[in-house]
Amino acid sequence: MTSRKTLANAIRALSMDAVQKAKSGHPGAPMGMADIAEVLWNDYLQHNPANAKWLNRDRFVLSNGHGSMLLYSLLHLTGYNLPMSELKNFRQLHSKTPGHPEYGYTDGVETTTGPLGQGIANAVGMAIAERTLAAQFNRPGHDIVDHHTYVFLGDGCMMEGISHEVCSLAGTMKLGKLTAFYDDNGISIDGNVTGWFTDDTAKRFEAYGWHVVRGVDGHDSESIKAAIEQARAVTDKPTLLMCKTVIGFGSPNKAGSHDAHGAPLGEAEVAATRLQLGWTEPPFVIPQEVYDGWDAKAAGAARESAWNEKFAAYEQAYPELAAELKRRDLGQLPADWQQQSQAYIEKLQANPAKIASRKASQNALEAFGPLLPEFLGGSADLAPSNLTIWSKSVSLGDNPAGNYIHYGVREFGMTAIANGIAVHGGFLPYTATFLMFVEYARNAVRMAALMKLRSIYVYTHDSIGLGEDGPTHQPVEQLASLRLTPNMHTWRPCDQVETAVAWQQAIECHNGPSALILSRQNLAQQERTAQQLADIARGAYILKDADGQPELIIIATGSEVELAVSAWGRLSAEGHKVRVVSMPSPEAFDKQDAAYREAVLPKAVTKRLAIEACIADYWYKYVGLNGTIIGMRSFGESAPAEELFKLFGFTLENVLDNARTLLG
Numbered sequence: 286m287t288s289r290k291t292l293a294n295a296i297r298a299l300s301m302d303a304v305q306k307a308k309s310g311h312p313g314a315p316m317g318m319a320d321i322a323e324v325l326w327n328d329y330l331q332h333n334p335a336n337a338k339w340l341n342r343d344r345f346v347l348s349n350g351h352g353s354m355l356l357y358s359l360l361h362l363t364g365y366n367l368p369m370s371e372l373k374n375f376r377q378l379h380s381k382t383p384g385h386p387e388y389g390y391t392d393g394v395e396t397t398t399g400p401l402g403q404g405i406a407n408a409v410g411m412a413i414a415e416r417t418l419a420a421q422f423n424r425p426g427h428d429i430v431d432h433h434t435y436v437f438l439g440d441g442c443m444m445e446g447i448s449h450e451v452c453s454l455a456g457t458m459k460l461g462k463l464t465a466f467y468d469d470n471g472i473s474i475d476g477n478v479t480g481w482f483t484d485d486t487a488k489r490f491e492a493y494g495w496h497v498v499r500g501v502d503g504h505d506s507e508s509i510k511a512a513i514e515q516a517r518a519v520t521d522k523p524t525l526l527m528c529k530t531v532i533g534f535g536s537p538n539k540a541g542s543h544d545a546h547g548a549p550l551g552e553a554e555v556a557a558t559r560l561q562l563g564w565t566e567p568p569f570v571i572p573q574e575v576y577d578g579w580d581a582k583a584a585g586a587a588r589e590s591a592w593n594e595k596f597a598a599y600e601q602a603y604p605e606l607a608a609e610l611k612r613r614d615l616g617q618l619p620a621d622w623q624q625q626s627q628a629y630i631e632k633l634q635a636n637p638a639k640i641a642s643r644k645a646s647q648n649a650l651e652a653f654g655p656l657l658p659e660f661l662g663g664s665a666d667l668a669p670s671n672l673t674i675w676s677k678s679v680s681l682g683d684n685p686a687g688n689y690i691h692y693g694v695r696e697f698g699m700t701a702i703a704n705g706i707a708v709h710g711g712f713l714p715y716t717a718t719f720l721m722f723v724e725y726a727r728n729a730v731r732m733a734a735l736m737k738l739r740s741i742y743v744y745t746h747d748s749i750g751l752g753e754d755g756p757t758h759q760p761v762e763q764l765a766s767l768r769l770t771p772n773m774h775t776w777r778p779c780d781q782v783e784t785a786v787a788w789q790q791a792i793e794c795h796n797g798p799s800a801l802i803l804s805r806q807n808l809a810q811q812e813r814t815a816q817q818l819a820d821i822a823r824g825a826y827i828l829k830d831a832d833g834q835p836e837l838i839i840i841a842t843g844s845e846v847e848l849a850v851s852a853w854g855r856l857s858a859e860g861h862k863v864r865v866v867s868m869p870s871p872e873a874f875d876k877q878d879a880a881y882r883e884a885v886l887p888k889a890v891t892k893r894l895a896i897e898a899c900i901a902d903y904w905y906k907y908v909g910l911n912g913t914i915i916g917m918r919s920f921g922e923s924a925p926a927e928e929l930f931k932l933f934g935f936t937l938e939n940v941l942d943n944a945r946t947l948l949g
């Protein structure tokens with residue numbers, strides 16, 4: 286039988302050879318963590334290489350994503366759809382082996398990692414999802430959802446602030462099936478970490494309420510095994526395994542040094558490492574007995590078919606639950622969704638109300654929530670302001686089968702945890718904070734967009750309209766930057782009807798996250814025909830119009846639509862032909878066919894005015910260089926909202942002045 290060392294050396298050889306061939310990459314971490322990975326993957330990980338999406342698989346996350354060759358080696362060796370040609374193509378265009386693991390590119394890559402600290406956050410999300418799904422669906426004698434979440438992380442992840450946010454929450458939530466392997470090699474890019482990272486990490490995690498196993502020899506399989514056993518024995522706390530490893534293990538001149546971190550070892554050192562490891566094969570050649578030692582295909586198929594039998598028994602006993610679990614796993618909406626959501630929107634249109642869009646959002650949750658048990662909501666300690674709790678919200682703290690997470694003041698952690706929940710499957714996460722604090726969550730928002738995740742962001746207090754809290758809390762540039770993020774779907778609704786449509790569209794969106802940009806202040810309801818109601822979902826539509834070709838088009842979003850409509854009334858009375866376009870989602874509008882876009886914004890009409898209480902520059906795209914924008918060009922101020930709207934020109938008089946100047 287092939288020794289464990291030889292099995293681990295296969296990872297080392299593949300990693301150093303792939304990095305060498307690519308002329309870039311990180312050989313050190315894969316070489317250092319190879320022994321740990323070998324024990325975890327060969328002795329513990331419950332997975333099936335033939336079905337990377339098997340519902341009950343253990344989740345594995347490489348938070349130190351720079352060590353991507355570790356994961357690619359594991360997937361290749363254990364039998365996933367990742368042939369050697371892909372390893373030879375490491376970091377090349379259209380390969381399944383990009384520089385960092387990318388969700389959706391490679392079977393078996395559970396999440397995109399690379400920005401340090403977010404993989405551990407995603408893993409916390411996966412562990413929350415597993416426990417919640419289990420609580421919602423398992424029945425006595427039927428443990429259908431029952432898997433572990435394992436995560437590797439290094440000093441970089443530990444230093445990142447987000448690791449504090451999420452590990453603190455994981456401790457509080459007692460996520461007993463989460464096991465983190467800390468690659469305690471004492472090295473980061475700049476060298477030995479003693480100059481910049483001297484925390485007592487074990488004590489830190491104990492303070493969070495974690496179970497910590499100290500002194501794991503990351504190169505001794507018995508020590509690793511014993512540590513994993515200890516982790517599994519403690520079921521009411523997440524476990525951190527403090528694994529002492531040597532970065533670049535096996536490299537005679539670069540092991541233990543940052544020289545092994547982020548560059549190829551070099552031809553001569555690769556040869557010397559082969560000698561030291563006793564690895565005699567040429568690059569990208571794995572002996573059959575080594576493949577045999579790693580092959581997880583038969584065991585994986587057996588595991589999944591055993592689970593399938595369990596599921597069949599569950600289906601027999603609980604047919605409705607089983608069907609519901611399948612639906613949720615596939616991310617499908619309930620059969621009556623279309624009809625019910627549409628009926629709600631029509632009802633709102635027929636029953637006008639002047640309410641804040643954040644309140645309208647809560648009403649939408651109240652209407653849609655009963656249809657969507659997959660909702661797993663939460664807010665970063667702003668629930669009473671974000672209005673994210675509805676009458677059937679149940680905190681996971683009170684009931685493990687609940688549907689609401691009190692994330693605490695952890696915007697970045699919350700958003701990255703939601704990413705983990707989304708990739709786990711079975712849930713539709715929504716999270717919330719003030720729009721301003723998207724800044725704190727920014728990179729996790731970007732990762733959700735990059736991964737095209739189904740995740741909904743409720744961002745309230747959307748402009749200077751939040752008033753007295755002042756410029757620290759008043760978003761200016763945030764909305765535009767969300768709109769500029771690829772795969773992001775941004776909605777800034779103008780009344781309760783557009784808010785419900787925004788929720789509906791976000792819920793139906795399967796190719797990226799959606800951001801709902803909501804007001805603190807009340808917004809008047811607009812009148813609409815059935816056609817106008819249907820056109821909201823197209824991102825922009827004609828809300829008010831003139832007979833024939835308009836002389837002027839006013840484009841507005843959210844709280845500024847009211848102003849545009851008032852101006853339209855006055856200008857029309859003066860005999861001008863004016864059109865008002867409500868544009869809750871420019872991105873959705875841009876995706877409409879050319880005929881629709883031309884019908885709403887005819888190219889011939891060049892007199893255009895945009896009104897939005899956020900950064901002005903975004904709107905040149907729609908008004909052109911000769912157009913006029915009433916928007917923000919500075920940060921806000923602390924004062925009541927009405928005074929601020931006056932100060933910054935969001936008044937009927939100013940809109941009329943600008944419109945008249947354009948009309949000439």
Ligand SMILES: Cc1ncc(C[n+]2csc(CCOP(=O)(O)OP(=O)(O)O)c2C)c(N)n1
Pocket residue numbers: 313314349351352399400401402438439440441442445468470472473474532546
């Ligand atoms: C948020 C973020 N900042 C910086 C980097 C660049 N970076 C990649 S690896 C690394 C050092 C990581 O050190 P460690 O986790 O100890 O990894 P090791 O050197 O042990 O492989 C840095 C700074 C990154 N990937 N993500």
